[in-house]
Amino acid sequence: MGGMINNRGEMLMSSQGFAIGKFFITKKRVEKNLFAYLMLAPDIIGLAIFIFIPVGVALYVSLHEWNGISPMKFIGLKNYATLMLDSQWWHSVRITIVYALMFVPMVYCLSLLIAVFLNSITGKIQGFLRTVYFVPFTVSTIVLSIIWLFMLDPRRGFVNEFLHIFGIPAQSFLGNPKQALFCIEFITAWTLIGYYSIIFLAVLKDIPVIYYEAAKLDGANAFQLFKSITFPMLKEVNVFVLVVTTIASFQVFDQVKVMTNGGPAGATNVAVFYIYTNAFDYLKLGYSSALAFVLFVIMFVFSMMLLKITRGGVRE
Amino acid sequence: MNSEGKLIKNKNGQILYCVKILGGIILGCLFLIPIYMLVVSSIKPTGEVFDLRFIPKTISLNGYSLILKQKFLRYFLNSLFISTTVTIVALVFHSMAGYALARLNFVGRNVVFILILSTLMIPFSVILVPLFILVKNFGWLNTFKGVIIPAIPHAYGIFLFRQFFLTIPKELEEAATLDGCSPFGIFMRIFLPLSKPIIITLATAFFIANWNNYMWPMIVNQSQNKWVLQVALANYIGRTGTPWDAIMAGGVITIIPIVILFFVLQRYIVEGIKMSGIK
Numbered sequence: 089m090g091g092m093i094n095n096r097g098e099m100l101m102s103s104q105g106f107a108i109g110k111f112f113i114t115k116k117r118v119e120k121n122l123f124a125y126l127m128l129a130p131d132i133i134g135l136a137i138f139i140f141i142p143v144g145v146a147l148y149v150s151l152h153e154w155n156g157i158s159p160m161k162f163i164g165l166k167n168y169a170t171l172m173l174d175s176q177w178w179h180s181v182r183i184t185i186v187y188a189l190m191f192v193p194m195v196y197c198l199s200l201l202i203a204v205f206l207n208s209i210t211g212k213i214q215g216f217l218r219t220v221y222f223v224p225f226t227v228s229t230i231v232l233s234i235i236w237l238f239m240l241d242p243r244r245g246f247v248n249e250f251l252h253i254f255g256i257p258a259q260s261f262l263g264n265p266k267q268a269l270f271c272i273e274f275i276t277a278w279t280l281i282g283y284y285s286i287i288f289l290a291v292l293k294d295i296p297v298i299y300y301e302a303a304k305l306d307g308a309n310a311f312q313l314f315k316s317i318t319f320p321m322l323k324e325v326n327v328f329v330l331v332v333t334t335i336a337s338f339q340v341f342d343q344v345k346v347m348t349n350g351g352p353a354g355a356t357n358v359a360v361f362y363i364y365t366n367a368f369d370y371l372k373l374g375y376s377s378a379l380a381f382v383l384f385v386i387m388f389v390f391s392m393m394l395l396k397i398t399r400g401g402v403r404e
Numbered sequence: 405m406n407s408e409g410k411l412i413k414n415k416n417g418q419i420l421y422c423v424k425i426l427g428g429i430i431l432g433c434l435f436l437i438p439i440y441m442l443v444v445s446s447i448k449p450t451g452e453v454f455d456l457r458f459i460p461k462t463i464s465l466n467g468y469s470l471i472l473k474q475k476f477l478r479y480f481l482n483s484l485f486i487s488t489t490v491t492i493v494a495l496v497f498h499s500m501a502g503y504a505l506a507r508l509n510f511v512g513r514n515v516v517f518i519l520i521l522s523t524l525m526i527p528f529s530v531i532l533v534p535l536f537i538l539v540k541n542f543g544w545l546n547t548f549k550g551v552i553i554p555a556i557p558h559a560y561g562i563f564l565f566r567q568f569f570l571t572i573p574k575e576l577e578e579a580a581t582l583d584g585c586s587p588f589g590i591f592m593r594i595f596l597p598l599s600k601p602i603i604i605t606l607a608t609a610f611f612i613a614n615w616n617n618y619m620w621p622m623i624v625n626q627s628q629n630k631w632v633l634q635v636a637l638a639n640y641i642g643r644t645g646t647p648w649d650a651i652m653a654g655g656v657i658t659i660i661p662i663v664i665l666f667f668v669l670q671r672y673i674v675e676g677i678k679m680s681g682i683k
Binding site: 120121123124125127128130131132133134135137138139140141142143145146149156202205206208209213217218219220221222223224226227228229230231233234235236237238239241244245246249278282283286287290335338339341342345346349359360363364367368373376377380381383384387388 | 421424425427428429431432435436437438439441442445453454456496497498500501503504505508509510511513516519520523525526527528529530531532533534535536537538553554556557559562587588591612615616618619623634637638641642648651652654655658659662663666670674677678
């Protein structure tokens with residue numbers, strides 16, 4: 089690299105000084121481009137090998153029947169046709185959508201509420217509480233699963249003991265098909281709320297106090313302040329939080345794998361879990377790739393719809 | 405408003421403030437009690453884990469000695485090695501790429517930038533199977549390479565470095581150029597020393613993300629010697645016969661490095677979260 093860098097200072101000046109350099113391929117321009125691409129090379133090559141090529145391969149594999157060992161057999165769009173009629177797959181998709189429809193509003197509302205609350209108190213206590221709410225975020229999904237398997241133990245768990253005080257009978261939570269998905273949702277939200285409230289709080293802090301003071305002089309109440317000043321100012325961050333949580337809820341996997349393994353009775357067999365099972369348990373690699381693409385499309389449509397709604401809703 | 409009115413308002417304000425703080429603390433307990441229960445259960449004797457006392461009747465380190473006998477130290481070192489390597493290499497690569505995208509004029513800059521950003525849209529489930537095939541063909545199954553190398557390229561780090569480098573004043577660069585400094589020299593001697601905050605922010609983010617990663621290390625490394633903490637722990641949960649206090653002790657060991665990192669570098673972590681959310 090040494091030779092390339094020689095006389096660099098002179099070179100930059102000349103290319104800034106003469107417009108002519110833009111139109112002719114000079115040695116210096118080539119060197120400049122070469123240097124930029126050398127700096128980018130490790131990451132570009134990495135992303136190409138580990139993301140772009142795999143996407144292409146996934147598309148290719150999804151058109152084949154393949155168990156990973158015997159040679160691939162080209163079957164065209166048959167995998168896609170099969171999945172259209174795969175009731176178990178659509179069950180998984182339905183569960184995932186139900187999960188997203190509950191999870192996204194829950195995380196959004198609670199994080200915003202906490203951020204507004206934190207913003208209304210000042211001083212060191214604000215920073216302290218912010219830290220406390222954030223702590224669960226640093227805990228890995230696996231440890232989180234351990235904690236909540238313990239807390240939600242059907243017979244002797246903490247939560248059941250707590251409910252017992254109020255005379256509520258013991259629940260089986262993760263063992264109950266009606267409760268398991270909601271439990272996973274609640275547990276995941278518990279880790280993420282602190283994270284998103286930091287994002288909201290950062291934006292809230294940037295809203296000029298003058299806006300509120302002016303509105304108060306005009307006699308606006310707290311709700312009106314929130315509706316007319318705070319909420320419109322959150323436009324950008326709203327879109328970010330809603331889209332990111334939606335994408336995240338379509339990808340939920342680790343918690344499910346560890347806590348319920350898709351059960352009970354398929355109640356938490358979310359889409360990524362179904363994809364994983366097809367790939368690594370049933371060794372239907374082609375089929376699972378097709379499923380992953382369809383999930384990606386569903387997720388993409390959902391995100392786009394969300395973008396439309398949030399943009400449109402704020403404008404009026 | 406007369407002074408009396410103001411006084412009453414202040415007093416009401418103070419009561420309201422106290423109620424708010426109290427509410428905030430109760431809420432904080434909801435966030436912390438589960439984690440506290442993890443820690444406290446890990447030092448209870450096996451038979452008393454489910455007594456749910458906040459302060460253990462008897463303290464026993466049985467869980468820790470059980471878990472350490474299960475090669476847990478080995479898994480700890482594996483996790484440490486993988487997370488540290490990914491973090492360091494990723495910082496080097498992403499700072500270089502971010503510098504090129506922010507500060508160098510080259511043909512195709514916008515296209516490259518958009519392509520890099522577009523990778524953030526690809527869900528991991530789509531590339532799971534091909535990535536597995538790729539790593540298998542490279543002969544990287546059951547190696548650290550197989551976990552480490554695919555984890556390094558990531559658009560998030562490149563993007564944040566770029567954003568940071570864009571904020572550095574042009575004058576510094578121009579002065580150095582006049583002094584005969586090469587672009588690589590400018591990167592090494594001016595940009596890198598100035599980027600301490602973003603480096604710390606990203607280092608903690610990468611370290612935590614890789615330390616906590618479960619799915620990919622589980623798929624790549626089936627052989628027990630190469631397990632990371634998360635995979636080992638997940639296996640204990642699934643296996644009957646591992647006592648709860650040992651699992652809890654494993655959990656505590658797993659979160660200790662992260663908790664230390666978090667409290668030492670909290671300021672930078674919060675900065676990073678804000679950057680990713682707003683810009």
